[in-house]
Amino acid sequence: xxVLTAALYSGLVLLDHFMRHWPGFLxxxxxxxxxxxxxxxxxxxxxxxxxxxxxxQLLLPTTLLMVVSVATYTRYTRASMLESINQDYIRxxxxxxxxxxxxxxxxxxxxxxIPVTTIVAFDFAGLIGGSVIVERVFGWRGMGELFxxxxxxxxxxxxxxxxxxxxxxxVLFNLIADLLYAVLDPRIRV
Amino acid sequence: xxxxxxxxxxxxxxxxLAEMEDARLAQREKxxxxxxxxxxxxxxxxxxxxxxxxxxxxxxxxxxxxxxxxEGGWWGKSFLQTNPVVDGGRPTMFRDxxxxxxxxxxxxxxxxYFALVMRGAQQSLIVAFGVALSSxxxxxxxxxxxxxxxxxxxxxxxxxxxxxxxxxxLALAAVFGSYAQNLPGGTLTxxxxxxxxxxxxxxxxxRAEVLSLREKEYVAAAxxxxxxxxxxxxxxMLPNSVGVIIVNATFAIAAAILLxxxxxxxxxxxxxxxxSLGLLIDLNQNAFTTRPWLFWFPGLxxxxxxxxxxxxxxxxxxAIDPRQKRTGDKRPTLRGVLGFRGSATxxxxxxxxxxxxxxxxxxxxxxxxxxxxxxxQKDDDR
Numbered sequence: 001x002x003v004l005t006a007a008l009y010s011g012l013v014l015l016d017h018f019m020r021h022w023p024g025f026l027x028x029x030x031x032x033x034x035x036x037x038x039x040x041x042x043x044x045x046x047x048x049x050x051x052x053x054x055x056x057q058l059l060l061p062t063t064l065l066m067v068v069s070v071a072t073y074t075r076y077t078r079a080s081m082l083e084s085i086n087q088d089y090i091r092x093x094x095x096x097x098x099x100x101x102x103x104x105x106x107x108x109x110x111x112x113x114i115p116v117t118t119i120v121a122f123d124f125a126g127l128i129g130g131s132v133i134v135e136r137v138f139g140w141r142g143m144g145e146l147f148x149x150x151x152x153x154x155x156x157x158x159x160x161x162x163x164x165x166x167x168x169x170x171v172l173f174n175l176i177a178d179l180l181y182a183v184l185d186p187r188i189r190v
Numbered sequence: 191x192x193x194x195x196x197x198x199x200x201x202x203x204x205x206x207l208a209e210m211e212d213a214r215l216a217q218r219e220k221x222x223x224x225x226x227x228x229x230x231x232x233x234x235x236x237x238x239x240x241x242x243x244x245x246x247x248x249x250x251x252x253x254x255x256x257x258x259x260x261e262g263g264w265w266g267k268s269f270l271q272t273n274p275v276v277d278g279g280r281p282t283m284f285r286d287x288x289x290x291x292x293x294x295x296x297x298x299x300x301x302x303y304f305a306l307v308m309r310g311a312q313q314s315l316i317v318a319f320g321v322a323l324s325s326x327x328x329x330x331x332x333x334x335x336x337x338x339x340x341x342x343x344x345x346x347x348x349x350x351x352x353x354x355x356x357x358x359x360l361a362l363a364a365v366f367g368s369y370a371q372n373l374p375g376g377t378l379t380x381x382x383x384x385x386x387x388x389x390x391x392x393x394x395x396x397r398a399e400v401l402s403l404r405e406k407e408y409v410a411a412a413x414x415x416x417x418x419x420x421x422x423x424x425x426x427m428l429p430n431s432v433g434v435i436i437v438n439a440t441f442a443i444a445a446a447i448l449l450x451x452x453x454x455x456x457x458x459x460x461x462x463x464x465x466s467l468g469l470l471i472d473l474n475q476n477a478f479t480t481r482p483w484l485f486w487f488p489g490l491x492x493x494x495x496x497x498x499x500x501x502x503x504x505x506x507x508x509a510i511d512p513r514q515k516r517t518g519d520k521r522p523t524l525r526g527v528l529g530f531r532g533s534a535t536x537x538x539x540x541x542x543x544x545x546x547x548x549x550x551x552x553x554x555x556x557x558x559x560x561x562x563x564x565x566x567q568k569d570d571d572r
Contacts, residue, residue, distance in 0.1 A: 130360050134454055137475075146360060150457055151368055159365065163357055170356045 021048035032056045036139040061138045076119050080112040121177035128166045212464050216371045231509035238505020241498035252311040269305035281483050295483045307487050308413030309465040313377050320381025321446035330393025355390045362387045367458035399431035408447035433510035444496045467492050
């Protein structure tokens, strides 16, 4: 409990500092959200202002990548939620008089997360693939740009490194998904 | 025999009951073959039919307007020929008559943008259908072999599939796409190579289908009569899994359009001076604020093709899968597909509350006349 309190409060303190430096940041960068690069060129400020700059630059690409996935996850979650809400144990829980919020979140939602976990794990590799385009659009210099320029220059080393790293990440995320199954459904032993 | 006797006091002999059922069935409706049933269900799916009309007209217009080779269609302008730029390349549609000289405007070099977009649509469609064809062939082959033979064949093929899945699709496709640039054959080569990347989903689906089919009695009977495995797979298993295959091939077309678009956008797909929808967007992405039509028209065609192919796939899935019989109330309507199913249900509830019976709605169109659904939660469209 004390750890939770500490995390919560340090978060609040951080937020407070960021909010305090927001006017100074605005005076340095009058239009806070720009579309090119991971940081504004020639931006000079203290630690908080530079962090705010990075955060605002991150906003648009993150939103874009998120929007791409949201539709898929929504449909998968809906389908598996519909499946689990018609199960017998939901009716049993309701018959026992468990309140509706517990029924939805503890009984139905938790069980419907299992197929969604699989999709999220598989989607991770696809998200890295999708970030190739997002990096090109927003002018970031990340993994995707490394891959694209390497392939454009017929330079095999960056391309192989990209494939190796994203492949390893995909395998890792599938492993995490397998571990999460056991957390979500204690009947599954790892 | 009289139809209105009391069933409790005078139970009919079983044979008579069966005859009665048969007579009723024969009287009520004529019977249909499987193909007829699928066709009827597909044509009852309004969004799919509309999408099919849209897609067919796009195909016809794209291939006849400037000709399949880019020369000599009814449009009369080539996508390579440069003309003097008129009025900053603004589209003349609806301003200068209905279409005008350049309905979609002109690009930097004064090339007719309508011809460019049509050429792009041609190339994208060729890639899409080529990818769907080759990925379906590879996927069905791998899946059927793995599912039928089990053992080390299955381990080998499925590990191969996993290896392809684990690498991001776009990365693998970009490598194959940049490799295809040095090969002869142009767009079709690119399509066939891209098919070597996107077959994994089909392979897994067909394997699952074949795994369940190989336990069926007719497969055991064919094997007992000494049929060759190739014959069992081709004659017994694939016809029974054709629904899954067709539906996924349709969705593969939509995915391939988007894949080709992203590849050309990154510069690893189709190369200039050839045109493709993704390439047009890539070349003109900086013109978005100043000359947005260079961006809108190819984008519009990408969306139109991908959406209509997806709707056709939805319609085919509903038509072919007999397990989800969606007739009458359950049939997907235009509104339902567009995401307004809730509003129709709400109106229906409102009608029920104000005392109207479902029959009162019979003057409205079909989307309104949903009628009471016995279990609305089963009505998911996945």
